[in-house]
Amino acid sequence: MPKLKSKPFEISVTGSFYSLLLPEDIIQPFLEKKLKRVKVKASFDGKTLDFHGAIQKRKGLHYMMFGKRYQRELGVFPNDYFQLQFFEDDSKYGVEMPEELDAVLLSDYEAFQIFESFTAGKKRGIIYMISRYKNSQTRIDKSILMCENLKRGVRHSPDLLKKI
Known part of the structure; x- marks a missing residue:
C-alpha cells in the first residue's frame, strides 16, 4: 500500500513564532489514519530541510512546532512564506535513529x-x-x-x- 503524502503547500511561521498553523484539508488524511507524527519536507529559496514533526491540537486548531533551529537552517523569518509537504512516518520511533x-x-x-x-x-x-x-x-x-x-x-x- 502506498505511503500517505500531502501535496506541497505554502505556510508561514505564526503566533509564538515557533509554530505553524496547519491547513485542515492537508492534515485530515493523516488524522483519519490516526497519524500524529509525520515526516516533513520544508523548502525555501532553494534550500530544503527534512525533519520529523508532531501534529498538535490546540483550541480546535492544528499546529506543528517549527523552532528557531529549523527556521535558521531553512533561512526563513516570521511572515516568510515557504513550502511544506507531509509524508507518512514509518520510522520505529517517530524520528531517525542515529x-x-x-x-x-x-x-x-x-x-x-x-x-x-x-x-x-x-x-x-x-x-x-x-x-x-x-x-x-x-x-x-x-x-x-x-x-x-x-x-x-x-x-x-x-x-x-x-x-x-
Missing part, C-alpha cells in the same frame, strides 16, 4: 530492554540528545555512557549523559 546509538543498543541487551520500556516521547528525547552531536565518535561515546547510566538506574534524561 546509527551509532542503534549499534550500541543492539550490543547491550540490558540497556536496550530499559530503553524500550520508556514511553515513545522519552525514547525520542534520548534519540534527540544523542543525534545533536555532529561527530560520530562523540555519538558512540555518549551512547555508551547513556547505556551504562541506564543500567545503573539513572532515568532522569538530563542525567543520562553525565559521568557518575
Whole structure:
C-alpha cells in the first residue's frame, strides 16, 4: 500500500513564532489514519530541510512546532512564506535513529530492554540528545555512557549523559 503524502503547500511561521498553523484539508488524511507524527519536507529559496514533526491540537486548531533551529537552517523569518509537504512516518520511533546509538543498543541487551520500556516521547528525547552531536565518535561515546547510566538506574534524561 502506498505511503500517505500531502501535496506541497505554502505556510508561514505564526503566533509564538515557533509554530505553524496547519491547513485542515492537508492534515485530515493523516488524522483519519490516526497519524500524529509525520515526516516533513520544508523548502525555501532553494534550500530544503527534512525533519520529523508532531501534529498538535490546540483550541480546535492544528499546529506543528517549527523552532528557531529549523527556521535558521531553512533561512526563513516570521511572515516568510515557504513550502511544506507531509509524508507518512514509518520510522520505529517517530524520528531517525542515529546509527551509532542503534549499534550500541543492539550490543547491550540490558540497556536496550530499559530503553524500550520508556514511553515513545522519552525514547525520542534520548534519540534527540544523542543525534545533536555532529561527530560520530562523540555519538558512540555518549551512547555508551547513556547505556551504562541506564543500567545503573539513572532515568532522569538530563542525567543520562553525565559521568557518575
